[in-house]
Structures are given as structure tokens and as C-alpha cells.
Amino acid sequence: MRAIILSIGDELTLGQTVDTNSAWLAKQLAGIGFRPAAHLTVPDDRDAIRQAFEESVGRCDALVVSGGLGPTEDDLTRQALADFLNQPLELAPAALENVERFFRALRREMPEKNRIQAMLPRGAEMIENTAGTAPGIYCNYLSGDQKTVCEIFIMPGVPKEMKIMFERSVRPKLAGGEPGRVGPGSAGVILSKTLHTFGLGESAVAERLGELMRRDRNPSVGTTVANGYVSLRLNAYFPTPAEAERQMAETASACRAALGDLIWGEDEQTLPEVVGRLLAGARETVTTAESCTGGLLAKLITDVPGSSAYFKQGWVTYANDAKTALLGVSPVTLQREGAVSEAVVAEMAAGALERSGADSALAISGVAGPDGGTTEKPVGTVCLALVARRDAAGGSTRTFIFHGDREMVRDRSAKMALTMLRFHLLGKPLPF
Ligand code: AMP
Ligand code: MG
Numbered sequence: 001m002r003a004i005i006l007s008i009g010d011e012l013t014l015g016q017t018v019d020t021n022s023a024w025l026a027k028q029l030a031g032i033g034f035r036p037a038a039h040l041t042v043p044d045d046r047d048a049i050r051q052a053f054e055e056s057v058g059r060c061d062a063l064v065v066s067g068g069l070g071p072t073e074d075d076l077t078r079q080a081l082a083d084f085l086n087q088p089l090e091l092a093p094a095a096l097e098n099v100e101r102f103f104r105a106l107r108r109e110m111p112e113k114n115r116i117q118a119m120l121p122r123g124a125e126m127i128e129n130t131a132g133t134a135p136g137i138y139c140n141y142l143s144g145d146q147k148t149v150c151e152i153f154i155m156p157g158v159p160k161e162m163k164i165m166f167e168r169s170v171r172p173k174l175a176g177g178e179p180g181r182v183g184p185g186s187a188g189v190i191l192s193k194t195l196h197t198f199g200l201g202e203s204a205v206a207e208r209l210g211e212l213m214r215r216d217r218n219p220s221v222g223t224t225v226a227n228g229y230v231s232l233r234l235n236a237y238f239p240t241p242a243e244a245e246r247q248m249a250e251t252a253s254a255c256r257a258a259l260g261d262l263i264w265g266e267d268e269q270t271l272p273e274v275v276g277r278l279l280a281g282a283r284e285t286v287t288t289a290e291s292c293t294g295g296l297l298a299k300l301i302t303d304v305p306g307s308s309a310y311f312k313q314g315w316v317t318y319a320n321d322a323k324t325a326l327l328g329v330s331p332v333t334l335q336r337e338g339a340v341s342e343a344v345v346a347e348m349a350a351g352a353l354e355r356s357g358a359d360s361a362l363a364i365s366g367v368a369g370p371d372g373g374t375t376e377k378p379v380g381t382v383c384l385a386l387v388a389r390r391d392a393a394g395g396s397t398r399t400f401i402f403h404g405d406r407e408m409v410r411d412r413s414a415k416m417a418l419t420m421l422r423f424h425l426l427g428k429p430l431p432f
Contacts, residue, residue: 001188003034004060006042006052008067008077009157013043021066021162028166030190032175034062035237044068049080057141057150062174067157069134071113077154078137082121085139089119095126098135127153127169132161136169188237191219191244195232195255197262198271198419199432205230208258212251219244219251228412229271232263261426264419272300272307275418278425279310286421287356288314289327289348291339291365292382297414313356317348327351340365340377342397345385349395353387360388360424362417366402368409380404382413386420396420398430 005025011017019041026036037060042048049068056063068077082089096118103110117134120126127136137154153170155162197205202225206213209232212221219236234251238244256263265274279286288297288311298314301307315326320339323329328351329344337343348363366382373379380402387395398420402412423430 001034001062002037002060003029003062003064004038004040004056005029005036006040006056006063006065007157008042008044008049008052008065010043010074012041012067021157021159024159024163025064025066025166027192028171029062029064029174030192030235032171033188033190033237034174035190044074044076046076046080046083049077050083053081053084053152057143057152058148060150063141063150063152064170065152065154066162069117069136069154069156071111071117071133078116078119078121081124081137081139081152081154085121085123085141087122087124090122091115091118092120092126093118095120095135098126098128099133102129102133127155127165129156129161129165130168131164132156132158134161136165138169138173188239189241189244191236191238191241191248193234193236193248193252194267195234195252195259195263196265196269196271197230197232197259198228198264198415199430200230200262202230205232205259205262209255210258212254212258219247221251221255228408228415260431261423261428262431264422270304271415271418271422273304275422275425276301276304276307276310278422280306282425284359284425285310285312285356287312287352287358287361288417289345289352289361289363290314290316291318291323291348292368293364293366293410293414294318296410297362297364297417300414300418312358315348315352323348327355338377340367340381340383342383342385342399345383346387346395346397349385349387353389359390360386360421362386362421364413364417366409366413368406368413370406380409382409382416384413384417384420386417386424388424391424396430 005022007019007022012019022039029036040052042052068075099114099117100110124137124139127138129135134156139152141150141152155165202223206223219234222233224231232255236244236248264271290297295316301311317323317326320334324331327348329347333343345363345365349361353361363385367373367377367379369379383399385397402409
């Protein structure tokens with residue numbers, strides 16, 4: 001089954017309001033087996049809306065629309081639907097009762113303008129609105145030659161009202177039963193899962209996944225990149241939820257087999273949260289000594305509620321003097337190796353470990369840019385150190401060259417430090 005999601009409003013096409021309805025609706029529809037075939041956005045323009053109806057009905061089984069049902073001159077969705085259906089707008093008593101009830105509950109007189117909200121194209125049905133004034137509209141479109149059948153649902157644009165209406169009336173109708181149940185009206189269920197990695201580029205991840213990424217595979221596996229993380233998006237499309245779940249679990253473990261511990265988490269999990277859980281599980285604490293990241297690493301660690309269990313303090317030592325005064329970094333090392341060097345971050349981490357009494361210490365020093373790069377240490381060069389109390393080897397240091405602007409270099413540095421700590425806590429070497 002295919003769906004098209006149509007959003008209507010000048011504020012959307014002008015970019016003043018971000019269209020969050022489409023994203024939300026796409027997820028809901030996928031969950032009941034309707035593959036979103038397109039997202040369309042048109043302004044509050046009668047012809048543009050009518051044309052969107054015309055072009056969509058032949059391409060989908062369900063056209064799910066939001067916006068333009070308000071009582072004012074600029075909301076034209078119902079008029080455009082009437083144009084498209086070639087039917088007159090008529091007052092629908094049930095819809096009028098819905099609008100009047102809303103005003104009665106507020107103990108207010110219904111303004112005459114709101115009567116338009118009770119008008120429906122002949123043959124269409126009202127969808128009850130329990131959260132606002134605008135009833136929705138439903139019609140089952142059938143072309144003259146009966147070749148095109150498409151169910152059209154129109155809901156208000158206000159996200160809260162739209163969501164309530166979708167849950168109460170649209171989803172049950174499309175799924176053919178209770179909310180969340182897959183019924184005769186749908187051809188199956190789409191389950192989605194996301195697995196997150198950090199450290200390898202997108203193509204390197206894809207290479208390891210190999211055949212799993214074949215376009216015709218079900219469940220499908222695709223990759224996306226956001227904020228330095230390469231994530232795998234798994235979509236399973238099957239007739240029953242049980243089958244979709246079984247297949248999803250199988251594909252997820254195949255991905256885990258291909259990428260191993262490069263996968264740090266799933267869906268809504270965050271990297272700092274995952275590292276925090278490992279620290280808490282090991283009953284260990286960590287401290288930080290940062291230069292170019294200016295406290296970002298400590299910020300990420302303390303973004304997690306409950307992080308006080310494993311983080312007591314950290315240092316931001318931006319100037320050489322501060323590295324010496326606060327962490328005991330030797331002026332000789334600074335002079336000889338430069339502030340961005342594995343020797344300096346090793347001393348920063350050792351100093352922080354000793355002064356904090358933590359079980360491990362992370363240190364970062366790098367060239368975040370845009371200035372300060374040299375041929376030997378170009379912008380993006382970042383040295384990281386991890387020193388652990390229980391590590392007889394005395395810790396590890398690494399140098400990376402991160403790509404991107406200042407913000408990206410700082411962000412990737414902090415995430416790489418967390419990744420080094422994660423592998424340390426797993427008792428494994430960094431896999432890159
Ligand atoms: P309307 O139903 O056109 O009267 O929409 C009412 C309000 O809902 C608009 O002013 C927007 O702020 C908001 N809105 C409409 N469509 C969307 C959408 N697709 N995503 C997010 N907000 C929306
Ligand atoms: Mg509008």
C-alpha cells in the first residue's frame with residue numbers, strides 16, 4: 001500500500017514553519033504498512049491544492065493531508081477539494097455540531113466565520129475534531145472509469161490536533177482495526193531500527209556490510225551520516241508484526257556480526273549515555289583534561305542524567321601556562337613537542353588522573369582552526385590520550401586528522417575521546 005503526504009500552507013512553502021507533520025505522519029503510516037511514496041508541500045493557493053489532489057490520487061492508496069482548514073480567507077483546502085471532486089460545498093450538520101460544541105465548551109459565541117468549517121464537499125464525511133474547531137474531511141475518491149481508488153484524509157495543520165485526529169480516526173480506518181493493529185485495510189507492517197557507529201567513514205561501513213546493503217533486500221539496510229555518526233537504517237516490510245520483528249532481529253544481528261563493536265548503540269541511545277552506563281557498570285570514574293574542545297567533552301559526559309556517579313571534575317587548560325600550572329605538564333615537553341602532541345596529552349591525562357583520583361583520564365589537544373595549522377600539523381590535527389589507573393601499560397595516545405570546520409573538529413575530537421574510553425571499558429583495542 002502506498003501513501004502520499006500532502007502539507008498545505010504558505011508558512012511551509014516560505015520556510016517560516018518547518019513541516020514536522022510530514023515526518024511524523026510518514027513514521028505512523030510506515031508502521032501500518034503504508035509506504036510513503038512522496039511528500040508534497042503546496043501553498044494556500046486554491047489551484048495549487050487542487051492540482052496536488054489531481055496529481056496524487058492516481059499514485060497512492062491513501063492521500064493524507066494536513067493544513068488549510070482554518071476559518072479565514074487564507075485557508076482554502078476544503079474549497080480546493082470541492083473543486084477537485086467537482087462537488088458543491090454543503091453545510092454538514094454533524095460538522096456544525098462539532099464546531100459549535102468547541103465554542104460551547106469555552107462558553108463563547110461561535111463567530112459567523114467559523115460556519116465555513118462545517119462545510120463539506122457533497123459526498124465527503126466529517127472526521128471529528130476533539131481538540132480544536134476544524135473538523136477533518138474524509139472521502140473515498142473513485143475516478144469515473146473506476147480505475148483510481150484513493151482514500152483522502154484531511155486534517156488540521158496544528159500538529160497537536162492533527163496527531164489526535166490521526167490516532168483517533170485515521171489510523172484505525174487505514175489499519176482496519178484498533179490503533180497499532182494490522183488489519184485487512186493494510187498490506188503489512190514496516191518496522192524500523194537504527195544502529196549507530198562512530199569512527200569509520202560511510203563507505204568503509206558500507207564495505208563491511210557488503211551484501212546486506214543490496215537495494216532489493218528485505219529488511220533493507222541503508223546508511224546515513226549525521227553529526228559524525230554513521231548510522232544504519234533497517235526497514236523491515238512484512239505481512240505481520242511477528243514476521244517483521246523476527247526478520248528485523250536476524251538482520252540486526254547480521255549487521256552486528258559485520259561491524260562488531262563499531263556499533264555503539266541503537267535508535268534513541270546516545271554515545272555519552274552508552275559510555276556512562278559502561279562506567280557505572282564497572283563502578284569506575286573518569287576525568288577530563290581539555291584544550292581545543294574547551295570543555296565539550298565534559299559537557300557531553302554531563303549531558304547524561306546521573307553522570308555524577310562517574311564524573312567529579314575536569315579541566316580546561318587552553319594556554320600552555322595553564323597546562324603546566326594546573327596539570328603539571330612539563331614546560332620542556334611543551335617546548336620540544338608543541339602543545340598539540342601525543343607527549344603533551346599524555347602528561348595532561350596523567351596530571352588529571354593524579355589530581356582527581358579518578359580511574360581513568362581523557363585528554364585532548366588539537367588544532368581546531370581555522371588558523372594555526374602547519375604543514376606538519378594541519379587544521380584538524382588532534383592528539384588524544386587515555387590513561388587508566390588499572391592499565392599497567394600506562395595508557396594510550398593517538399593522533400587523528402578530523403575533517404571540517406572548527407565546530408566539527410571539536411565535536412569529533414570529543415566523540416573520539418569517548419570512543420577510546422568505550423573500547424577501554426570493553427577491554428578491546430580501538431578497531432581503527
Ligand atoms: P492550519 O490548519 O493551516 O490553520 O494550520 C495551523 C497552524 O499549524 C499553522 O499556522 C502552523 O503553525 C501549523 N502547521 C500547519 N501545518 C504544519 C506542518 N505540516 N507542520 C508543522 N506545523 C504546521
Ligand atoms: Mg494554514
